[in-house]
Amino acid sequence: MSAPKILVIPGSLRTGSHNVKLAAVAAYEFAQAGVDITRISLADFPLPIYDGDLQAKSGVPKHAINLKRMIGAHHGVLIVSPEYNASVPPLLKNAIDWVSRVQDPHEARGDVFRNRAFALAGASQSRLGAARALQALRLILTSCHANVIASQFTLAFADQAYDDMDRLKTQADSDGLKELVRQLIDISQRMM
Numbered sequence: 676m677s678a679p680k681i682l683v684i685p686g687s688l689r690t691g692s693h694n695v696k697l698a699a700v701a702a703y704e705f706a707q708a709g710v711d712i713t714r715i716s717l718a719d720f721p722l723p724i725y726d727g728d729l730q731a732k733s734g735v736p737k738h739a740i741n742l743k744r745m746i747g748a749h750h751g752v753l754i755v756s757p758e759y760n761a762s763v764p765p766l767l768k769n770a771i772d773w774v775s776r777v778q779d780p781h782e783a784r785g786d787v788f789r790n791r792a793f794a795l796a797g798a799s800q801s802r803l804g805a806a807r808a809l810q811a812l813r814l815i816l817t818s819c820h821a822n823v824i825a826s827q828f829t830l831a832f833a834d835q836a837y838d839d840m841d842r843l844k845t846q847a848d849s850d851g852l853k854e855l856v857r858q859l860i861d862i863s864q865r866m867m
Contacts, residue, residue, distance in 0.1 A: 804829030
């Protein structure tokens with residue numbers, strides 16, 4: 676069976692973000708597992724706040740189309756989300772809202788969510804490790820008919836979780852992330 680292509684999307688743009696670091700660690704684990712990995716930044720896909728009137732007037736922005744096609748070019752997607760006020764950051768929610776509006780001529784709207792596996796991870800300085808944001812993100816993605824795998828990875832006390840090389844310090848955290856990576860690879864392969 677061929678190796679799947681995996682896309683890693685950090686839901687933060689902040690300098691020094693714990694979630695951007697976690698996305699980098701996850702990308703390394705995917706590469707170690709021999710899959711074709713792409714890690715992007717949502718900064719490369721700037722989008723206005725979703726507005727149905729704007730869409731009716733101007734259509735879907737090209738960056739939403741490009742992001743949707745980037746997702747569509749992969750078999751699996753790992754979204755690494757911070758937690759803002761116990762929920763998903765607006766940057767990530769807005770990107771999902773716009774991507775859900777893209778419909779290429781040869782497909783039904785939302786196919787990009789249905790036809791691949793999604794996994795969720797998140798880091799925060801709290802003891803919950805972005806768990807509330809991941810719960811909200813799971814609801815958002817499943818409402819888009821995404822295939823979100825049951826497992827997820829939360830990194831608690833993220834301000835203390837990385838060593839000087841930005842690797843995870845504890846074996847438990849490292850093992851938990853590796854298990855999520857393995858599951859996303861396995862499920863993505865079955866969906867190919």
